[in-house]
Amino acid sequence: MDLTSKTIAGLSEMLQKRELTSKEAAGLYLERIAALDPSINSYITVTTESALADAEKADKRLASGTDITPLTGVPISVKDIFCTEGLKTTCASRMLEGFIPPYDSTVIKKLKDAGAVILGKTNMDEFAMGSSTENSAFGSTLNPWAEDRVPGGSSGGSAASVAADLCAASIGTDTGGSIRQPASCCGVVGLKPTYGRVSRYGMIAFASSLDQAGPLTKDVKDAAIMLGLMAGRDNCDSTSIDASVPDYAGSLQDNIKGLRIGIPNEYFIEGMDKETEGLVREGIKTLKDAGAVIVDISLPHTEYAVSVYYLVATAEASSNLARYDGVKYGQRVDIGSGLIDMYKATRDAGFGAEVKRRIMLGTYALSSGYYDAYYKKATDVRALIKNDFDEAFKTCDVIATPTAPAPAFKIGERTSDPLTMYLSDIFTISCNLAGLPGISLPCGLTEAGLPTGLQIIGKFLGEQDVLNTAYAYEQARGPITQKPKL
Amino acid sequence: MKYEAVIGLEIHSQLLTNTKIFCGCSTRFGAAPNSQVCPVCLGLPGALPVLNGKAVEFAVEMGLAVECTINRESVFARKNYFYPDLPKGYQISQYDKPLAEHGTLQIETDDGRRNIGVTRIHMEEDAGKLIHGEGAEDGGHSFVDLNRACTPLIEIVSEPDMRTPEEAVAYLKGMRDIILYLGISDGNMEEGSFRCDANISIRPVGQTTLGTKAELKNMNSFKFIKDGLAYEIERQIDLIEGGGHVVQETRLFDSARGITLAMRGKEEAHDYRYFPEPDLKPLVITEELIERARKSLPELPVAKKERFIKEYEIPTYDAGVLISSRVLAEYYEAVVKATAEAKLSSNWVMGEVLRALKEDNREIGECPVSAHNLAELILMVKKGIISNTIAKEVFAEMYKTGGKAHEIVSKKGLSQISDESALVAVIDEVLSKNADSVERYKAGEQKLLGFFVGQVMKGTKGQANPGLVNKLLKERLKG
Numbered sequence: 020m021d022l023t024s025k026t027i028a029g030l031s032e033m034l035q036k037r038e039l040t041s042k043e044a045a046g047l048y049l050e051r052i053a054a055l056d057p058s059i060n061s062y063i064t065v066t067t068e069s070a071l072a073d074a075e076k077a078d079k080r081l082a083s084g085t086d087i088t089p090l091t092g093v094p095i096s097v098k099d100i101f102c103t104e105g106l107k108t109t110c111a112s113r114m115l116e117g118f119i120p121p122y123d124s125t126v127i128k129k130l131k132d133a134g135a136v137i138l139g140k141t142n143m144d145e146f147a148m149g150s151s152t153e154n155s156a157f158g159s160t161l162n163p164w165a166e167d168r169v170p171g172g173s174s175g176g177s178a179a180s181v182a183a184d185l186c187a188a189s190i191g192t193d194t195g196g197s198i199r200q201p202a203s204c205c206g207v208v209g210l211k212p213t214y215g216r217v218s219r220y221g222m223i224a225f226a227s228s229l230d231q232a233g234p235l236t237k238d239v240k241d242a243a244i245m246l247g248l249m250a251g252r253d254n255c256d257s258t259s260i261d262a263s264v265p266d267y268a269g270s271l272q273d274n275i276k277g278l279r280i281g282i283p284n285e286y287f288i289e290g291m292d293k294e295t296e297g298l299v300r301e302g303i304k305t306l307k308d309a310g311a312v313i314v315d316i317s318l319p320h321t322e323y324a325v326s327v328y329y330l331v332a333t334a335e336a337s338s339n340l341a342r343y344d345g346v347k348y349g350q351r352v353d354i355g356s357g358l359i360d361m362y363k364a365t366r367d368a369g370f371g372a373e374v375k376r377r378i379m380l381g382t383y384a385l386s387s388g389y390y391d392a393y394y395k396k397a398t399d400v401r402a403l404i405k406n407d408f409d410e411a412f413k414t415c416d417v418i419a420t421p422t423a424p425a426p427a428f429k430i431g432e433r434t435s436d437p438l439t440m441y442l443s444d445i446f447t448i449s450c451n452l453a454g455l456p457g458i459s460l461p462c463g464l465t466e467a468g469l470p471t472g473l474q475i476i477g478k479f480l481g482e483q484d485v486l487n488t489a490y491a492y493e494q495a496r497g498p499i500t501q502k503p504k505l
Numbered sequence: 506m507k508y509e510a511v512i513g514l515e516i517h518s519q520l521l522t523n524t525k526i527f528c529g530c531s532t533r534f535g536a537a538p539n540s541q542v543c544p545v546c547l548g549l550p551g552a553l554p555v556l557n558g559k560a561v562e563f564a565v566e567m568g569l570a571v572e573c574t575i576n577r578e579s580v581f582a583r584k585n586y587f588y589p590d591l592p593k594g595y596q597i598s599q600y601d602k603p604l605a606e607h608g609t610l611q612i613e614t615d616d617g618r619r620n621i622g623v624t625r626i627h628m629e630e631d632a633g634k635l636i637h638g639e640g641a642e643d644g645g646h647s648f649v650d651l652n653r654a655c656t657p658l659i660e661i662v663s664e665p666d667m668r669t670p671e672e673a674v675a676y677l678k679g680m681r682d683i684i685l686y687l688g689i690s691d692g693n694m695e696e697g698s699f700r701c702d703a704n705i706s707i708r709p710v711g712q713t714t715l716g717t718k719a720e721l722k723n724m725n726s727f728k729f730i731k732d733g734l735a736y737e738i739e740r741q742i743d744l745i746e747g748g749g750h751v752v753q754e755t756r757l758f759d760s761a762r763g764i765t766l767a768m769r770g771k772e773e774a775h776d777y778r779y780f781p782e783p784d785l786k787p788l789v790i791t792e793e794l795i796e797r798a799r800k801s802l803p804e805l806p807v808a809k810k811e812r813f814i815k816e817y818e819i820p821t822y823d824a825g826v827l828i829s830s831r832v833l834a835e836y837y838e839a840v841v842k843a844t845a846e847a848k849l850s851s852n853w854v855m856g857e858v859l860r861a862l863k864e865d866n867r868e869i870g871e872c873p874v875s876a877h878n879l880a881e882l883i884l885m886v887k888k889g890i891i892s893n894t895i896a897k898e899v900f901a902e903m904y905k906t907g908g909k910a911h912e913i914v915s916k917k918g919l920s921q922i923s924d925e926s927a928l929v930a931v932i933d934e935v936l937s938k939n940a941d942s943v944e945r946y947k948a949g950e951q952k953l954l955g956f957f958v959g960q961v962m963k964g965t966k967g968q969a970n971p972g973l974v975n976k977l978l979k980e981r982l983k984g
Contacts, residue, residue, distance in 0.1 A: 101551075221544075221552070223550040254555065255555060337778075338594070341585060341594020341595055342593045346649065358589065
């Protein structure tokens, strides 16, 4: 087995036994990136120099035998949305081309402290706005399973880099499905924690009340390991939750006998891909066979989720992206005369079409005279959606659904129709609106050889239940033998 | 027709916290540009605000001081607009759920006492500063200094309850006094840590509906506020009397010309697109915090003035001057406590002390004469040890050296009567009582001088300055 396809746990074992050095491991990934990534384009920036320096430090730590975490010396990639001190951070936007943050985001700091080796910054939809990674200012990422298809988005680069073994694991962000949907498209595990479980400090904001960082990994145990190292209260993020972090990986177990799994009928809709539905239902049967109790539930306000999301998220984004004005950092286009011209030219040149579209939508939703009809109404319905889950969790412990209504679509297929594109997130958005944890697990390939995803949604701070259910499924399903042909 | 003005004020006051409202940067004034900044106050991508608890305490104290209801839950909101001094493109403020509401402030003018309603007090962050370049190299460029960005502010919004510029100034002074009493801000109008905008309209006396208002900005002293409002009232009356009408707009006060000028109209007004700040949770104020703040409130200016008038029986004017700062009031009270002379103490504090400080451009807190030492001096006058005139000399010396009254008096021999006018009176009395000896002296019996000196010393209980007595006697006996 190729070393680059190993899990974090597998690599860590070798590193700790000194069968492999971190520097060697980093070298293997960097070689593979150099060979394969020019076509996949999962990385915006490969940070070879600092990666090797990180690896050397990790090797010293491993040699000393003290203060070792399961991530010490393990090469990972990180979405280019996390501020990394001294390393270019673009958010896949021309606006931030060349921007080098003077500080590390809390998540990056935690991963560095754990001894992770950062190979580079992965591609994404500009400012995390999109479901295909086609909205990157630095070119689309290809799906490793089918090069004419998208990897999903917005964390498409992260998902592709994990699927193509261009890193051991990655971290992404999920505002409306941006970890889970690409994980589903690329056949990897993607976990969005409870809102506030992981600090948002230093993570470039798209929609502040929805954004949440999480891991994209090769298996469930790795997701548990990563979450354990990323999670926790951060005094720099007022919305981070003050709750102790359980030993997710250590507590992982596959006994789900009697666990009540809710199946919402609203998530098996008219017009969804039949093959996907079949594979997801098979996945649910696997869970039932493992001892879970299947319960029919209803999440009646699901049909409003996409509308609510595109009001709340765009409203927040219109404000969050106001700071990119050409005054302090990033791009400035100085044409015309005076301040207003500079603002206009800078923002016109710096932002892509989808970002502009969402800024306009959000600005409109917050405008005087429209606020009550749009933003306010959306936040009211958001409360109803959250309440749906509270009601549902009275009769079940976790909820199982498809992650996306269809497998990865073709590059260019949906770019001309934003609404169809927005529907890619139809099954993932509610989770963000309710602030709940959700995971996407590979649940088989379609006839065409495209991965599909099974989503498990948990209660508030119910990550352990989600991980255990996912782990039980993974054990029952057995190892995935197929790999993308690269 | 007779018109009345309707005036409402919006005050912005910086809070004297050591660090900024949403980050740990220093709030010190006057540091090198952009030296007190971090990812948060620079608005760097990914940075998040964390609320400063001290700023909340200060704001709650202000709310309580003007009898506001403190909302147990208030909400921060984003006020969105583009400007280079606003690094995030929005200001974190409070909008529909402010920290405090429904307060009142009593003011006093020549027209008497009135209560002015306080609509709300909310917390927000300040913006940075723009410095517009000059000269060959910098002309045409603007520079951004973000040291001030993210400094805590409270905004105090009044009801449109004021009718004259004098009332507006009285309200502002009252608010500033309270802020200074609480010690939550330095109230410096020139440096902009205490700023005021006014909404003003006019209407015929007796009309209850409001006229169209103008918003006045850029008045950074009490005088400018008074002048700006007075000008604006005239302008609006002239407009209406001339058959025109007031347009809703923002106007700037031009202090050099003493007039107001249109800045932007209603159509150009910003749509700030307020919405709840998702990066901060609703601000919850506990009963404990309110109780703690309530207990820490000092006696406030209005109450203190009342008490001074009643307890010390000093004139209203004196009380008004003495309570103008908390430190001054405390100084005065310490003096009274030691002397039991309320009016005499008031005369001294308002006279010698304030005059010397003013000449020196010092604050009462920096006065070299402590309240204790001033009390001693006043007591020496009261006991007749020194005259009032001498006491003023002694005070000047105390102010210069920081010394104690009795030390200066004894060192300089001032306890002896060195006051010519006092001595001349005694001398004249001695001479007139001893007319025959005077005749003898004038006839040549020069040794009688000793007799006269003795008599004067006896008459002054030995406190006359003998040298001076000799000199004065010789002068008197010459004629």
